[in-house]
Amino acid sequence: xxxxxxPFALDLAELHGSLGDPLMEVMNFLNEVxxxxxxxxxxxxxxxxxxxxxVERIGAYLDAYTRYLTEEAGHTPxxxxxxxxxxxxxxxxxxxxxxxxxxxxxxxxxDPESVVVTVGCQEGMFITLRALFAEPTxxxxxxxxxxxxxxxxxxxxxxxxxxxxxxxxGVDPVALRETVAALxxxxxxxRALYAIPDFANPTGTRMSVxxxxxxxxxxxxxxxxxxxxxPYSFFTRADARVxxxxxxxxxxxxxxxxxxxxxxxxxxxxxxxxxxxxxRLPGGERTLLADQLSKVKSMVTVNTSALSQAAIGGMxxxxxxxxxxxxxxxxxxxxxxxxVLLDSxxxxxxxxxREAAGISWNVPEGGFFLTLTLxxxxxxxxxxxxxxxxxxxxxxxxxxxxxxxxxxQMRLSLSYLTPGEVAEGAERLTExxxxxxx
Amino acid sequence: xxxxxxPFALDLAELHGSLGDPLMEVMNFLNEVxxxxxxxxxxxxxxxxxxxxxVERIGAYLDAYTRYLTEEAGHTPxxxxxxxxxxxxxxxxxxxxxxxxxxxxxxxxxDPESVVVTVGCQEGMFITLRALFAEPTxxxxxxxxxxxxxxxxxxxxxxxxxxxxxxxxGVDPVALRETVAALxxxxxxxRALYAIPDFANPTGTRMSVxxxxxxxxxxxxxxxxxxxxxPYSFFTRADARVxxxxxxxxxxxxxxxxxxxxxxxxxxxxxxxxxxxxxRLPGGERTLLADQLSKVKSMVTVNTSALSQAAIGGMxxxxxxxxxxxxxxxxxxxxxxxxVLLDSxxxxxxxxxREAAGISWNVPEGGFFLTLTLxxxxxxxxxxxxxxxxxxxxxxxxxxxxxxxxxxQMRLSLSYLTPGEVAEGAERLTExxxxxxx
Numbered sequence: 001x002x003x004x005x006x007p008f009a010l011d012l013a014e015l016h017g018s019l020g021d022p023l024m025e026v027m028n029f030l031n032e033v034x035x036x037x038x039x040x041x042x043x044x045x046x047x048x049x050x051x052x053x054x055v056e057r058i059g060a061y062l063d064a065y066t067r068y069l070t071e072e073a074g075h076t077p078x079x080x081x082x083x084x085x086x087x088x089x090x091x092x093x094x095x096x097x098x099x100x101x102x103x104x105x106x107x108x109x110x111d112p113e114s115v116v117v118t119v120g121c122q123e124g125m126f127i128t129l130r131a132l133f134a135e136p137t138x139x140x141x142x143x144x145x146x147x148x149x150x151x152x153x154x155x156x157x158x159x160x161x162x163x164x165x166x167x168x169x170g171v172d173p174v175a176l177r178e179t180v181a182a183l184x185x186x187x188x189x190x191r192a193l194y195a196i197p198d199f200a201n202p203t204g205t206r207m208s209v210x211x212x213x214x215x216x217x218x219x220x221x222x223x224x225x226x227x228x229x230x231p232y233s234f235f236t237r238a239d240a241r242v243x244x245x246x247x248x249x250x251x252x253x254x255x256x257x258x259x260x261x262x263x264x265x266x267x268x269x270x271x272x273x274x275x276x277x278x279x280r281l282p283g284g285e286r287t288l289l290a291d292q293l294s295k296v297k298s299m300v301t302v303n304t305s306a307l308s309q310a311a312i313g314g315m316x317x318x319x320x321x322x323x324x325x326x327x328x329x330x331x332x333x334x335x336x337x338x339x340v341l342l343d344s345x346x347x348x349x350x351x352x353x354r355e356a357a358g359i360s361w362n363v364p365e366g367g368f369f370l371t372l373t374l375x376x377x378x379x380x381x382x383x384x385x386x387x388x389x390x391x392x393x394x395x396x397x398x399x400x401x402x403x404x405x406x407x408x409q410m411r412l413s414l415s416y417l418t419p420g421e422v423a424e425g426a427e428r429l430t431e432x433x434x435x436x437x438x
Numbered sequence: 439x440x441x442x443x444x445p446f447a448l449d450l451a452e453l454h455g456s457l458g459d460p461l462m463e464v465m466n467f468l469n470e471v472x473x474x475x476x477x478x479x480x481x482x483x484x485x486x487x488x489x490x491x492x493v494e495r496i497g498a499y500l501d502a503y504t505r506y507l508t509e510e511a512g513h514t515p516x517x518x519x520x521x522x523x524x525x526x527x528x529x530x531x532x533x534x535x536x537x538x539x540x541x542x543x544x545x546x547x548x549d550p551e552s553v554v555v556t557v558g559c560q561e562g563m564f565i566t567l568r569a570l571f572a573e574p575t576x577x578x579x580x581x582x583x584x585x586x587x588x589x590x591x592x593x594x595x596x597x598x599x600x601x602x603x604x605x606x607x608g609v610d611p612v613a614l615r616e617t618v619a620a621l622x623x624x625x626x627x628x629r630a631l632y633a634i635p636d637f638a639n640p641t642g643t644r645m646s647v648x649x650x651x652x653x654x655x656x657x658x659x660x661x662x663x664x665x666x667x668x669p670y671s672f673f674t675r676a677d678a679r680v681x682x683x684x685x686x687x688x689x690x691x692x693x694x695x696x697x698x699x700x701x702x703x704x705x706x707x708x709x710x711x712x713x714x715x716x717x718r719l720p721g722g723e724r725t726l727l728a729d730q731l732s733k734v735k736s737m738v739t740v741n742t743s744a745l746s747q748a749a750i751g752g753m754x755x756x757x758x759x760x761x762x763x764x765x766x767x768x769x770x771x772x773x774x775x776x777x778v779l780l781d782s783x784x785x786x787x788x789x790x791x792r793e794a795a796g797i798s799w800n801v802p803e804g805g806f807f808l809t810l811t812l813x814x815x816x817x818x819x820x821x822x823x824x825x826x827x828x829x830x831x832x833x834x835x836x837x838x839x840x841x842x843x844x845x846x847q848m849r850l851s852l853s854y855l856t857p858g859e860v861a862e863g864a865e866r867l868t869e870x871x872x873x874x875x876x
Contacts, residue, residue, distance in 0.1 A: 007690040008658070009716040015730060016572045020720075024733045053523040055504065055515075058745065059497050066493065077493075085491040085703040119557050119707075119739040126738050130594055134454045152737035156568055157595075220446070252445040265523040267744035269557075278447040282458075292453060295462045299590035300564050301557040301739065306705035307496065308743040 018155040023148060026399040029380055033387050041425040042393040043412040046201060046368050048262045049333050061314030062307075068317050084310060088303045090294045092117025094313040098258070098272050100321040106233070107247050108256065114276035114290045116297065117304045121229065121259035121271035125194075126153045127296040128227060128255055128273055131289065132191055133159045139183055141193040143171045145400035147201045147229070150194045162190070163402045168362070170197060170207035173214055180222050192225040192255075197245055198233035199367020202400045202411040206365055212245055219253040225277075229257040234327045236366035237335040252277050255289070262330075262415075263323045264315050268308040334368065337414040337422045341370065344426030349433070357438050368415040371397065372429075376437045378410040385432070392428035456593040461586060464837040467818055471825050479863040480831040481850040484639060484806050486700045487771050499752030500745075506755050522748060526741045528732045530555025532751040536696070536710050538759040544671070545685045546694065552714035552728045554735065555742045559667065559697035559709035563632075564591045565734040566665060566693055566711055569727065570629055571597045577621055579631040581609045583838035585639045585667070588632045600628070601840045606800070608635060608645035611652055618660050630663040630693075635683055636671035637805020640838045640849040644803055650683055657691040663715075667695040672765045674804035675773040690715050693727070700768075700806075700853075701761045702753050706746040772806065775852040775860045779808065782864030787871070795876050806853040809835065810867075814875045816848040823870070830866035 012020055030044055069075045069083060083093060092098075095115040102108040102115075118124040129140065129150075140154050144163030154161045164171045164179050171193065180190045195215070197207040207215070219226050228245045246256040256274035264270070275289035297303070319326045342363060349359060358375035376382065378396050387393050395413070397406030412429075414422060450458055468482055507513045507521060521531060530536075533553040540546040556562040567588075571578065578592050582601030592599045602609045602617050609631065618628045633653070635645040645653070657664050666683045684694040694712035702708070713727035735741070757764045780801060787797060796813035814820065816834050825831050833851070835844030850867075852860060 007714075007716055008661075009718050009724070010727065011718050012720060012730070014572060015569050015717065016734075018737075019569060019730050019733055024737075047525055050520060050523060053519050055519055055522060058500065058522070062496065081488060081491050081493055083705075084493055084496070085488060085705045087485055087699070087704045119743070122740045123738060131453050131457060134452060149737065149740075156734060156737050223446075261525070266525045267521075267523045269739060269741065269743040276445075278445055279453065280447050280449050282450060286447070289448065292450070292457050295457055296454075296594060299456075299462075299587065299594050300561060301707065302560045302587075303707065305557070305707040305743045305746040307745050307749055311745055 016156070017158075018152075021155055023152060023155055026148065030393070030395055030399075033383060034393055037387040037391065037393065040387050040391045040393045041417065041421050041428060043414070043417070043425060044393050044395050045416050046413050047416045048266065049330055049415055051333060052330060053265055058311060061311045061318065063314065064317045065310040065314035068313070084306050088306055090298045090303050091115070091290060092272070092304055092309060093306065094309045094316070095272075097313050097316045097321060101316050101323060102258070102274070104322045105324045106244050108244065108274065110256075110274045111276060114274055114288050116273045116275060116290050116293045117309060118271045118273060118297070119301050119304050120261060120266075120269040121231065121257050122149055122153070123297070123301060124257045124271045124273040125150055125227070125229070126156070127293050127300060128257070128275070129153055129157055129159055130296045131292050132225065133157065135189070136160075137188045138191045139188050141176070141179065141190055141224075142402060143195060143200070144402060145202050145397060145406055146194070146402060147196060148400060150227075150229070151402055160188075161402055164193070166200070166203060166205065168205055169211040170195060170205065170215065173211075173218065176218065180224070190222065190224060192227050193219070194227045194229065195245070196229045196232070198230055198242065199235065199364055199369065201232075202369055202395070202397060203371050204362060204364030204367050204369040206242065206367070209242055212243070212248055216245060216248055216253060220251055224253070226254045227257060228254050231259045231262050232367040234263060234324050235331045235334045235368070237338060238365060240365065246274065260312050263327050264312050268311050270304060270308050270312045331366070334415055335366065336419050337417060338364065338366070338370070340419045340422045341412065341414060341426055344423050348426060348430040353438070357433070359433060359437065368413050370412045370414065372410045372412055374408050374410070374433065374437055377407050379407065382432075382436065385436075390428045390432045392425050392432065394429075454594070455596075456590075459593055461590060461593055464586065468831075468833055468837075471821060472831055475825040475829065475831065478825050478829045478831045479855065479859050479866060481852070481855070481863060482831045482833050483854050484851050485854045486704065487768055487853055489771060490768060491703055496749060499749045499756065501752065502755045503748040503752035506751070522744050524744075526744055528736045528741050529553070529728060530710070530742050530747060531744065532747045532754070533710075535751050535754045535759060539754050539761060540696070540712070542760045543762045544682050546682065546712065548694075548712045549714060549726075552712055552726050554711045554713060554728050554731045555747060556709045556711060556735065557739050557742050558699060558704075558707040559669065559695050560587055560591070561735070561739060562695045562709045562711040563588050563665070563667070564594070565731050565738060566695070566713070567591055567595055567597055568734045569730050570663065571595065573627070574598075575626045576629045577626050579614070579617065579628055579662070580840060581633060581638065582840060583640050583835060583844055584632070584840060585634060586838060588665075588667070589840055598626075599840055602631070604638070604641060604643065606643055607649040608633065608643065608653065611649075611656065614656065618662070628660065628662060630665050631657070632665045632667065633683070634667045634670070636668055636680065637673065637802055637807065639670075640807055640833070640835060641809050642800055642802030642805050642807040644680065644805070647680055650681070650686055654683060654686055654691060658689055662691070664692045665695060666692050669697040669700050670805040672701060672762050673769045673772045673806070675776055676803060678803065684712065698750050701765050702750050706750050708742060708746050708750045769804070772853055773804065774857050775855060776802065776804070776808070778857045778860045779850065779852060779864055782861055786864060786868040791876070795871070797871060797875070806851050808850045808852065810848045810850055812846050812848070812871065812875055815845050817845065820870075820874065823874075828866045828870045830863050830870065832867070
């Protein structure tokens with residue numbers, strides 16, 4: 001050795017371009033503000049409520065799954081040991097339980113072979129993008145504003161994303177049609193559209209059934225796939241169910257991205273993809289898109305943690321493969337928070353007062369998020385003032401706009417607070433507005 | 439809707455190029471042969487022995503970790519619940535325990551902040567490649583033959599891999615120097631070399647200490663990073679320890695890829711990366727490469743399963759953050775298998791007999807793998823004959839050559855068999871050789 005022990009260093013500029021992209025940094029400022037103001041009420045995180053979590057239950061879930069493997073699936077003790085400890089099937093071992101649950105809760109009929117169990121929904125999005133996007137001319141359409149998990153995954157894979165404005169009924173159908181036409185005219189291939197039809201992150205909007213049907217029709221007409229991400233559909237205030245895109249999908253245009261992060265718990269990191277599309281092989285044979293995703297997954301994470309699958313599998317079994325009912329308490333919690341926030345705003349900012357000032361908000365029927373619109377920029381500077389002087393934190397909506405926009409909006413997340421904190425947070429937000437724009 | 443309910447279909451040719459790459463298919467034939475001949479003795483899988491796995495221990499490991507969180511780390515019960523159930527730190531929660539274990543077992547001094555806990559070593563390889571490879575001209579050097587987990591990950595990211603022949607002391611230093619020079623002359627940037635210095639997969643070779651030092655020196659001279667993958671170093675026949683590249687690395691040229699799949703158990707899917715390289719930011723500040731990997735990981739899997747981390751963390755704590763000792767029984771098992779195989783071959787194929795026929799094998803000091811060289815092609819056809827007529831399965835070495843080669847070699851994996859099966863397998867292999875080339 002040369003004896004030189006000074007470490008060499010890398011330059012950020014020579015690492016992958018995604019690492020210097022502001023997109024990958026957007027949450028840092030929020031986290032940093034939060035850590036500097038630990039006493040502030042935070043409408044920031046989209047984390048689920050922890051009221052239903054009990055450490056003691058983990059063992060019970062694992063036991064329930066082990067019993068199922070032995071008694072229902074007929075495995076010997078040695079086979080059970082192998083299933084829990086060894087490398088496993090790339091697409092997972094709880095795919096049948098997931099398919100049963102989807103049928104019970106969402107009326108989605110999925111062949112278990114089309115279900116890929118993933119390391120959270122994030123890995124599901126990532127491997128789906130990797131499999132579907134082949135050429136530099138392939139484009140992913142995203143709503144604007146958009147969840148950054150999908151735009152971030154696309155950025156890692158150097159996939160071009162093109163925003164389509166979202167209205168109160170999902171992506172604007174006229175803008176979508178125009179964008180697709182313009183991309184094709186430019187020699188590009190719009191490959192898929194990402195959507196959260198139920199209580200979108202960040203806006204909280206939900207698509208109507210006619211809008212869903214129109215979107216499916218357009219996907220067929222334009223040869224688009226729809227990547228439906230559905231973490232929030234259980235969490236409605238009124239119990240007004242709307243069918244998912246996948247449940248309405250007769251031609252397999254929808255790749256369904258599922259998550260147990262909000263309906264079971266995030267720490268397991270278990271999600272799934274329903275990829276029932278047929279793929280024609282050169283010899284004429286056909287496989288499922290799920291089989292192709294398996295090849296990708298084998299080179300990203302090999303397979304999903306058997307322990308995590310056992311915990312989620314046990315939880316599904318414990319509740320008869322029906323999660324909607326057991327999530328009623330969580331749904332009520334989120335619904336109460338939403339009602340408290342809307343009632344507080346209505347009281348603190350009655351129409352006369354807010355309309356004159358140019359303040360408004362949407363009224364989501366469920367989910368974790370609400371959008372508040374101001375007459376002044378809801379930027380990092382206002383966030384800093386808000387946290388420091390008023391003890392309340394929120395997310396600037398600009399963070400979610402791939403191409404700019406949302407400058408006067410904030411995302412308010414309700415999921416991680418108590419109703420009391422929501423009420424107090426609404427007071428503090430009103431004080432902030434008082435100072436800045438009332 | 440149009441009423442047309444016939445499913446549309448995708449073409450493999452329009453999916454990402456990796457999916458049509460033979461590399462992604464190589465293990466399929468092996469798996470398929472194995473499933474058609476369930477009674478065959480298989481020298482195929484590189485799975486760890488299951489002798490030490492006990493389902494009952496999972497609960498004990500989780501308890502040990504929970505106790506540690508409360509008693510040693512000082513967390514409240516609510517915080518413990520959050521750590522186990524909620525989203526968590528992207529780079530993991532057992533990074534300090536991993537750092538302690540590395541120090542105890544491998545004399546690697548790693549700042550816990552430089553440790554990224556990953557979904558198995560595979561995710562570690564994947565996110566490291568993604569962060570380090572920026573331009574189409576960036577090239578990954580790989581030994582030939584090479585573990586397909588790294589070439590597969592590179593393929594998913596469209597990263598060019600260039601093979602460098604491996605000799606009995608790791609990659610050939612002359613060929614490495616020439617390859618780097620040729621790539622630079624062609625306007626490319628050799629960015630990193632992947633290596634398994636201890637009992638490589640697939641060959642079983644181990645690099646000597648002088649070869650390690652030479653490689654580190656060359657990495658410095660040629661501005662290369664070394665991606666050191668170390669799943670097997672505990673599993674030596676004689677207890678002759680050799681320092682890892684990372685332990686010898688004074689200038690932070692080595693990104694260390696760690697796995698608990700063989701030293702704890704694969705089902706947890708927990709691995710890690712030690713990425714202690716400094717990264718200069720445009721403003722002059724410095725971060726660790728680990729901080730950059732965190733951004734990538736957040737868009738691939740968000741964080742590693744808390745349950746899996748708890749199980750592995752509990753296992754580390756149970757054994758005082760020393761895994762080498764507790765793996766002695768497994769090491770003995772693998773060592774015994776290796777000795778049985780070598781002794782059987784020596785007896786069945788004495789020098790006079792094998793030399794005349796052109797049969798040879800290497801004599802690894804440890805690990806899971808051995809290379810058997812034949813005078814005839816060890817191809818899929820011979821494998822089929824071997825499985826059907828002789829009841830023994832192995833892996834054609836060609837599977838591991840990125841650019842062709844290894845046609846007359848087979849990889850024999852010893853890890854998943856009993857000594858009795860190894861002895862019987864050696865007999866069956868000799869029968870196959872008898873028929874085909876003796």
